Amino acid sequence: MHPAITCCAWRASSAGRGGAAASTVSVATRSLLESEAPSGIYHCVNSGVTTWYELGEEIARLLGRKATLLPVKVADVTLRARRPQYAALSNDKLRRAGVAMPTWQDAVKRYLG
Numbered sequence: 001m002h003p004a005i006t007c008c009a010w011r012a013s014s015a016g017r018g019g020a021a022a023s024t025v026s027v028a029t030r031s032l033l034e035s036e037a038p039s040g041i042y043h044c045v046n047s048g049v050t051t052w053y054e055l056g057e058e059i060a061r062l063l064g065r066k067a068t069l070l071p072v073k074v075a076d077v078t079l080r081a082r083r084p085q086y087a088a089l090s091n092d093k094l095r096r097a098g099v100a101m102p103t104w105q106d107a108v109k110r111y112l113g
Contacts, residue, residue, distance in 0.1 A: 014085040021107065028099045043089040044060060045093040063110055 025044045032042060050058070053071045060067035074083050090102050102110075 011051055017098075021111070024102065024107070028094060028101065031099045032094075034096060035098060040093070042094045042097070042099075043091050044094060045089045045091050045101065046107045047091060047101050048103045048105070049088040050104055055104075055108070059112065062109055 002073075024046075028044045051071075053069055056067060056069045060069075074085060094101060
């Protein structure tokens with residue numbers, strides 16, 4: 001039996017197009033299971049970091065649309081639950097295990113494609 005490996009991934013399927021994300025996570029998970037990766041928690045997230053604002057800019061660019069985006073700070077938005085100022089997940093442990101995740105820009109392009 002393989003030691004416990006837990007992969008945490010953003011739930012892209014909540015947006016209705018989780019196929020590409022699910023495929024990427026399944027390939028990463030299979031690679032971990034077939035390797036000698038140590039047990040533990042692996043964040044199966046795309047490489048790089050971005051803000052919601054930068055994500056909006058990238059989506060508009062890929063769609064060839066002009067977007068009027070208003071940057072806001074998390075602290076300035078009323079939400080039901082408190083949110084951290086910085087919440088990016090690192091996939092460094094996954095990379096050290098030999099699994100390279102595509103960039104977030106690549107994931108957005110595949111999602112929209």
